[in-house]
Amino acid sequence: MTCRECELFLTEDHRPAAVQAHLDECPDCRALAAELEANSAALSELRDVEWPPEALGVRRARQPHDTWTRAAAIAAMLAIAIAAAWLWRAQPGHQTAPPAVRTALVPERELPQRGLPAPELPDRSLAAPVPAPPKRDVLQAAARNPSQPLKIKMLTDDPDVVIYWLIDPSQEE
Amino acid sequence: MTAGELALAFREDSDAKRKAFEECVAAHGPRVLRTAYRLLGSRADAQDAAQEVFLRFFKHRDRLEGDPQAWLYRVTVNVCHDHRRRRRPETAPEFERADPAPGPLRVLEMEERKRLLIEALELLPQRERAAVVLRDIEGLSTREVAQILEVAEVTVRSQISMARLKLAKYVRSRK
Numbered sequence: 001m002t003c004r005e006c007e008l009f010l011t012e013d014h015r016p017a018a019v020q021a022h023l024d025e026c027p028d029c030r031a032l033a034a035e036l037e038a039n040s041a042a043l044s045e046l047r048d049v050e051w052p053p054e055a056l057g058v059r060r061a062r063q064p065h066d067t068w069t070r071a072a073a074i075a076a077m078l079a080i081a082i083a084a085a086w087l088w089r090a091q092p093g094h095q096t097a098p099p100a101v102r103t104a105l106v107p108e109r110e111l112p113q114r115g116l117p118a119p120e121l122p123d124r125s126l127a128a129p130v131p132a133p134p135k136r137d138v139l140q141a142a143a144r145n146p147s148q149p150l151k152i153k154m155l156t157d158d159p160d161v162v163i164y165w166l167i168d169p170s171q172e173e
Numbered sequence: 174m175t176a177g178e179l180a181l182a183f184r185e186d187s188d189a190k191r192k193a194f195e196e197c198v199a200a201h202g203p204r205v206l207r208t209a210y211r212l213l214g215s216r217a218d219a220q221d222a223a224q225e226v227f228l229r230f231f232k233h234r235d236r237l238e239g240d241p242q243a244w245l246y247r248v249t250v251n252v253c254h255d256h257r258r259r260r261r262p263e264t265a266p267e268f269e270r271a272d273p274a275p276g277p278l279r280v281l282e283m284e285e286r287k288r289l290l291i292e293a294l295e296l297l298p299q300r301e302r303a304a305v306v307l308r309d310i311e312g313l314s315t316r317e318v319a320q321i322l323e324v325a326e327v328t329v330r331s332q333i334s335m336a337r338l339k340l341a342k343y344v345r346s347r348k
Contacts, residue, residue: 011335011338036337044310045287046211047207047312049207
């Protein structure tokens with residue numbers, strides 16, 4: 001076998017037995033055989049190339065854990081939306097809680113009578129909150145005139161809602 | 174089909190079809206990228222080529238049956254051939270940098286050999302390069318390579334044999 005013939009066989013995947021006999025005698029062909037084997041190992045290592053996931057610019061297949069990630073993201077967005085709505089509604093201009101109730105003692109003659117129009121309320125926008133009188137003072141006043149029942153007028157932010165509270169001092173004890 | 178048309182078609186696809194396409198890209202994407210990289214010698218060019226391959230795959234997805242691996246390899250080789258024809262000739266191949274940390278001499282020798290082989294691959298004729306990339310880097314059988322390149326097995330054996338000999342001679346001459 002000549003070196004040229006050996007060269008051609010060395011590059012094949014399967015080598016005949018005659019090639020090994022030539023290699024035992026020819027240092028040049030042995031060196032070439034070693035070179036080819038080293039190249040083969042190096043070429044197979046060229047397969048190991050790292051690519052970033054976005055290399056293809058196409059969405060990857062959804063993995064099972066993506067469902068949980070999406071659910072968590074939706075839950076977080078809902079929580080943020082609820083918190084934002086709560087903060088918005090808590091602002092003074094957007095109060096929708098039950099109207100605050102102000103109370104005031106009023107003379108009996110101001111009590112609305114059946115069939116009569118209700119007393120006119122002060123302008124809501126101008127009305128300063130009327131502090132509720134201490135119940136003890138009211139009772140003391142009632143004690144000075146036990147024959148007259150106590151009337152407590154409760155004003156609300158809604159001008160259409162007025163609450164009158166009648167107290168019988170004799171039942172207080 | 175442009176990327177925009179792909180996006181539109183992708184949205185209009187049924188969930189099952191979309192899922193199948195995504196799974197195909199996930200399964201074969203690295204292989205296509207790797208092959209394109211070894212055929213083109215540039216990551217950016219390989220990414221372009223791989224996108225082109227999957228655009229074509231998407232376009233023909235309804236006509237393909239079974240495992241698309243051989244089809245994807247064939248299209249990758251063809252796309253890379255087209256890409257090389259269009260590419261400016263002065264484009265130099267890229268090399269992975271060896272780990273800068275000091276290591277055994279063998280590791281350094283291997284890194285140097287790989288660098289020389291990448292350089293030598295660029296010098297091979299197109300068909301020989303495709304054959305050796307598919308056979309020696311991708312690890313496909315001679316029969317598979319012949320099917321992908323649509324040539325006879327004997328032709329592939331001859332191309333691989335010639336390519337290996339040229340690579341060996343190139344590496345020896347640079348050492």
